[in-house]
Amino acid sequence: MARRSVPHRPTIADVAALAGVSKGAVSRAFNGGERISAATIQRIHDAATQLGWVPSAAARAINGAPTQAVGIVVRRPPELLDIDPFFPAFLAGVETVLARHEYATIIRFVEGAKQERACYERMMAERQVDGFLLNDLRRPDFRFRLLSGMGAPAVVVGTPGPSCPYPSVDSDSTPRVRQLIEHLIAMGHRRIAHVTGVPELLHSRARETLWRQTLADHGIEPGPVAVGNFVAAGGAQATRQLLAEPRRPSAIFYGNDVMAVGGMAVLAEHGLRVPEDVAVAGFDDIELASYLTPALSTVHCDYPGLGRAAAEMLLTAIGGTAPSWRVTLPTQVRLRRSTANTG
Structure with a gap:
């Protein structure tokens, strides 16, 4: 030719x-x-x-063909991708799967629930995507009814309630968080504080609930709680708040490692040694955790694996086959110097 x-x-x-x-x-x-x-x-x-x-994707959509795209709508500032360890690792896992199937990821950042709802409605009306990955679960979460009513395939990343109409994938972190708190108790700590993430997110509340339940199971009154919003600056400010308490905590469990890094800097500013004066534990196991001084005890989560599993499940659903309804990935406790018993 x-x-x-x-x-x-x-x-x-x-x-x-x-x-x-x-x-x-x-x-x-x-x-x-x-x-x-x-x-x-x-x-x-x-x-x-x-x-x-x-x-073009638009032309394919008009003809009723798959758009070869998956949507992720995030109700947080775009700067999140620079400061939250979850999303870059999760998206890397998602992309490794989607790339093999010649799918793209469309990410939209929105400010509030009204903008979030409008974004989902527009993306479905214009057939920009074939399905969605749903992160940052809240309760109640309007997205379940909205998207199921529009017939949109979706996979939930997290642990939704029993009324959720979609399959889900999550890290099985509950026993590991309990193990980490019990390690602090075994080290002799009886005033253990908690720095939580974004309060309205289900995974923030779940970690706080586990912290409270574990301490209560051992007959220990929970120490004070401060909000750090999953960012280092928030962790630093929350730590200052905890240190201003009449009784200083002897250990602090942070809802993620980034907040723990900010908190450790504040402890150093106040002349407090980790773990001799205040033990510190986190969650995520970011790469920096093992290089801190002292190295950070934390819960290791496989976020790339979570992204791969979520993407595979969603493509299965888009293809018209029912995926596994509930998938959980194992986690591990990484005990390091920041919680060591120094006698």
Whole structure:
């Protein structure tokens, strides 16, 4: 087939002319190939390759074909990707799966619930994506009813309530958080404080609840709680708040490692040694955790693995097959110097 010179950006009409078929045939060739012979499909694809033409996602959506995209709507500031260890690792796992299937990830950041609802409605109305990964669960979470009502495939990342209509994937961190708190108790700590993340998020509340329950199970009154919003500056400010208490805590469990890093800096500013004066524990096991001085005790979570599992489940659902309903990935406690018993 001779290469045809096209002075403008190639269109579907150019592909049709070069292949000697109708525009409808080109559209069908890229959307399932119904009622077209294999030889004709190959000729159309060869023409498209020669012209450098690819079907747009919008055109595919109009024809009812998959858009080859997955949506993630995040109700937090865009700066989150720089400061929260979860999202970069999770997205890396998602991308490794989607790339193999020639899918893209569309991420939208919104400020509040109203903007979030509108974003989901617009993405579905315009058929920008084939399904969604739902992070940052809240209770109640309007997204379950909204998306199921629109027939949108989705996978929940986290532990939803029993009324959730979607499959979910999560880290099995409950026993490991309990193990970490019990380690602090075994080290002799009886005033153990907690720095929580974003209070309205279910995983923040779950870690605080586990902290309270574990201490109560051992007959220990929970120490004070301060909010750090999952960022280092928040962890630092929360630590200052805890140190201003009439009785200083002897140990602090932070809802993530980033807050723990900010807290350890404040402890050093106040001349307090870790773990001799205040033991410190975190959650996530970021790469920096083992390089801190002292190294940070924490709960290790496989966030890339979580992303891979979530993406695989969603693509299965998009393909019309019911995925596993509930998948949990194992976690580990990493005990390091920050909680060591120094006698």
